Amino acid sequence: MRAGIGSQVWSGIVSLVFPVRTTCWGCGGELAAQEPLFCLVCRQGFAAGLAGWDLTDDLIARAWAVGPYQGGLRRAVLAYKYSGKEYLAEPLGRLLAARLAGAVPGSCQVIPVPLHRTRRRQRGFNQAEALAQVLGKELRLPVRADILVRRQATRPLSTLNHDNRHQELRGAFHVAWPGLPGTPVLLVDDVVTSGATVHECAGVLRAAGYGPVYVATVCAVTDNCQRA
Ligand SMILES: [Zn+2]
Numbered sequence: 001m002r003a004g005i006g007s008q009v010w011s012g013i014v015s016l017v018f019p020v021r022t023t024c025w026g027c028g029g030e031l032a033a034q035e036p037l038f039c040l041v042c043r044q045g046f047a048a049g050l051a052g053w054d055l056t057d058d059l060i061a062r063a064w065a066v067g068p069y070q071g072g073l074r075r076a077v078l079a080y081k082y083s084g085k086e087y088l089a090e091p092l093g094r095l096l097a098a099r100l101a102g103a104v105p106g107s108c109q110v111i112p113v114p115l116h117r118t119r120r121r122q123r124g125f126n127q128a129e130a131l132a133q134v135l136g137k138e139l140r141l142p143v144r145a146d147i148l149v150r151r152q153a154t155r156p157l158s159t160l161n162h163d164n165r166h167q168e169l170r171g172a173f174h175v176a177w178p179g180l181p182g183t184p185v186l187l188v189d190d191v192v193t194s195g196a197t198v199h200e201c202a203g204v205l206r207a208a209g210y211g212p213v214y215v216a217t218v219c220a221v222t223d224n225c226q227r228a
Pocket of ligand 1: 024027028029038039040041042043
């Protein structure tokens with residue numbers, strides 16, 4: 001009985017520190033215990049929104065996303081990134097881990113897309129790195145935030161057209177630790193919009209000897225999404 005009261009008090013403290021919503025971010029329905037942010041129905045609906053989304057090319061071996069950048073998933077990522085809800089890294093990272101489980105090689109190094117230090121200081125944390133940490137823990141893969149460095153701050157890519165995006169990113173990333181040839185890497189970001197950033201990172205990593213390069217993101221902007 002005492003243990004029961006103790007655990008209730010403890011979960012009360014935990015919920016004060018980490019205010020866990022018990023309703024689905026998508027439909028507002030009740031969540032079962034341990035369900036991260038979205039109910040099963042909403043999670044199953046993500047696949048339809050990702051139909052036709054594919055980043056695979058000569059630089060990226062395969063890419064995964066939890067869902068499209070819309071609705072509740074978009075709201076959750078925006079809250080995570082801009083509203084100080086850093087604790088959302090845990091459930092968002094778990095959703096991403098569930099998406100990838102068993103699909104990535106066990107020898108992968110997990111590499112977050114880096115933020116420039118000025119941006120990191122403004123935001124207080126690198127949202128991609130916090131997701132990578134959860135992903136690494138869930139999938140038991142090593143996380144290396146020191147391999148890829150951002151040496152230039154870039155303008156928001158959403159303001160630029162396709163050619164200017166690539167121009168803006170050229171030289172923005174640098175590999176601080178050359179890889180052993182054939183070391184697979186899993187590049188992690190919170191949102192992939194045009195794919196220009198992850199392609200630039202993949203190119204720099206491949207040139208330094210890493211590869212194959214896989215990409216994992218919470219949200220993908222697909223043709224089904226309303227462009228923000
Ligand atoms: Zn739902």
